[in-house]
Amino acid sequence: MGMTLTSAARHPGRPARRAVASYRRRDKYIRFALPALLVVAAVIVFPWLYTLYMSVQEWQVGSDRVFVGLDNYANLLRDARFHAAVGRTLVYTVLAVTLPVVLGTVAAVFFHRDFPWRGFFRGIFVLPMMATPVAIALVWTMMFHPQLGVLNYLLSLVGLPPSLWVYAPDTVIPALVLVETWQWTPLVMLIVLGGLAAMPTEPLESAVVDGASPWRVLRDITLPLTLPFIMVAVVLRAIDALKAFDTIFAITQGGPGTASETINIYLYLQAFSFFRIGHASAVVVVFFLLIVALAVGLLLVRQRTKWA
Amino acid sequence: MGVASTALPRGQTVPLALRWRRLGRRLGFLCGLAVLLSPALFVFLWMLSLSLKPDVENTAFPPVFIPTSPTLDNFREVFATSPFALYGRNSFVVATAATLLSLLVGVPAGYGIAKAKAHGLAFVVLVSRMTPGLSYLIPWFMLFRALGLHNTLWALIITHLVIGLPITIWVMMGFFEDLHPELEEAALVDGGGIWAAFRDVALPLARPGMVVAAILAFIFSWNNFVFAVVLAGPDTRTLPVAVFNVLTFEQLAWGKLAAAALVVTLPVLLLTVLVQRQIVAGMTTGGMKG
Incomplete structure (x- = not known):
């Protein structure tokens, strides 16, 4: 490497010629991505084509495969259980975006200043995000236990009535959102922290010199400047909340009854419990379109309001 | 401030x-x-x-927070009653192999995409980030059955590329975009091709990025549940699936459940505390660009 550096000093390439050369080289650089493209084709594109193909077939494992056109989609639009799953997923997503984004932003403002052992404490704060979701789900299942669980004991300490948590239809979704919030607030914190670190310092300094209160600085300067990053966190969080599977499946498997059956759980049951492959493939397609629509929608909002 | x-x-x-x-x-x-x-x-x-507590204490109310007589019996039982060591080995083999393959394929890809400014390709990576893992599983399930690969670790390693590869490409793209082009131009002027420029100049400089990508790919592969729960057989189960089975079969053996959960997640937690700086760096760039 030492040699190449000295030769760079000897032959400083002229900018114009360098631009032409690098333009010609552009195509060659694509070759570096070829192995990855092959993998993507095999592992990602093939499943997509196969799913599209299967979604117009009526096929239950063990029986013959019949072409049915768009029947699977039509059935899905009429399926009340699927409608309920979509509604539940949207409620879950709204909650599981809002709470982590608010709490994560607060945490980011806190971790943005310098204090001793900051890295270590930040490491502890991000642990929930890196921990194995199924293992965490298991611990929460025990904590949620209505009679013996530690959460109801903690509630009783502050004088609150016990809750049935994931064991009752009307509390199961908020309880699952609690787990999701616990798990993913750190990701929002890290993204917003990145935004705070990239923030220009001049407006902040002049505000402090003008004697603005810390609260006003936060509201009028810090938050508007970090809004693009918060918006990125919102989009990522929305995608991940729509796709949430591990903790929901491990804790409730969609129960009690179907009270926590989100689209992903519905999909799992249709595909791998009832083996309705054609039907499940149609669910995959609709589900993906829903995710894309939501992501695009959020990005449009972001552009409209000039948040980025 | x-x-x-x-x-x-x-x-x-x-x-x-x-x-x-x-x-x-x-x-x-x-x-x-x-x-x-x-x-x-x-x-x-x-x-x-x-x-660390016997189940008498675990199911006591009010709860016992600090074990009165800590015991490792729960851990002994986890390893005695199920092949947890085998599952641990499976998890390690799958996560390591998937991470190495992701680096092998993803690092050059990140370089190529960054240099060619091929944002269309970057978009493909983004779509794979948005697709629910579950939706790949029906075709894979059929494919691996047809190929006779079901119940092998290979099936899991290949599918875990879906986790590791996008992370690797994303993180490496960020690193290579920040690299000063002059350094590689020098290697090109010296007469080496772009391959030499990549191998001798860009790659050594991007080592910190590779560490970040490897750590994240390993952790998320280790944690993955949904691929293995569908594709793994009795001998190829990974730890998350094993721990889920403990949950379904032993409803009130809390000590054993917690011990199993701890065995699964402790390696990841220790790794996180040890390398939190790299993880923070990786998640921040990944998040910003995702």
């Missing part, structure tokens, strides 16, 4: 009052820190506490 600088502008305060205020702010800061960290600490410490 918060703690120290906001105290300065008001110069006329009496020193004693100032000292009190400083103490108050310090206390407020410590309270804030405690509030932020306690949810994470509570869950992990409770998991540890459950795993």
Whole structure:
């Protein structure tokens, strides 16, 4: 490497010629991505084509495969259980975006200043995000236990009535959102922290010199400047909340009854419990379109309001 | 910026009052820190506490927080009653192989995409980030059956590329975009091709990025549940699937459940605390560009 550096000093390439050369080289650089493209084709594109193909077939494992056109989609639009799953997923997503984004932003403002052992404490704060979701789900299942669980004991300490948590239809979704919030607030914190670190310092300094209160600085300067990053966190969080599977499946498997059956759980049951492959493939397609629509929608909002 | 600088502008305060205020702010800061960290600490410490107690204490009410006579019996039972060591080995083999393959394929890809500014390709990676893992599983399930690969670790390694490869490409793209082009131009002028420029100049400089990508790919592959729950057979189960099975079969053996959960997630937690700086760097770039 030492040699190449000295030769760079000897032959400083002229900018114009360098631009032409690098333009010609552009195509060659694509070759570096070829192995990855092959993998993507095999592992990602093939499943997509196969799913599209299967979604117009009526096929239950063990029986013959019949072409049915768009029947699977039509059935899905009429399926009340699927409608309920979509509604539940949207409620879950709204909650599981809002709470982590608010709490994560607060945490980011806190971790943005310098204090001793900051890295270590930040490491502890991000642990929930890196921990194995199924293992965490298991611990929460025990904590949620209505009679013996530690959460109801903690509630009783502050004088609150016990809750049935994931064991009752009307509390199961908020309880699952609690787990999701616990798990993913750190990701929002890290993204917003990145935004705070990239923030220009001049407006902040002049505000402090003008004697603005810390609260006003936060509201009028810090938050508007970090809004693009918060918006990125919102989009990522929305995608991940729509796709949430591990903790929901491990804790409730969609129960009690179907009270926590989100689209992903519905999909799992249709595909791998009832083996309705054609039907499940149609669910995959609709589900993906829903995710894309939501992501695009959020990005449009972001552009409209000039948040980025 | 918060703690120290906001105290300065008001110069006329009496020193004693100032000292009190400083103490108050310090206390407020410590309270804030405690509030932020306690949810994470509570869950992990409770998991540890459950795993070290016999079930008489675990199901006592009010709960026993600090074990009166800590025991490792729960851990012994986990390893004695199920092939947990085998599952651990499976998890390690799958996560390691998937990470190495992701680096092998993803690092050059990140370089190519960054250099060619092929944002269309980057978009493909983004779509794979948005697709629910579950939706790949029907075709894979059929494919691996047809190929006779079901119940092999290969099936899992290949599918875990879906986790590791996008992370690797994303992180490496960021690193290679920040690289000064002059350094590689020098290698090109020296007569080496772009391959030499990549191997001799870009690759050594991007080593920190590769570390970040490898750590994240390994952790998320280790944690993955949904691919293995569908594709793994009795001998190829990974730890998350094994722990889920303990949950379904042993409803009230809390000590054993917690011990199993701890065995699965402890390696990842230790890794996170050890390399938190790299993880923070990786997740921040990944998040910003995702």
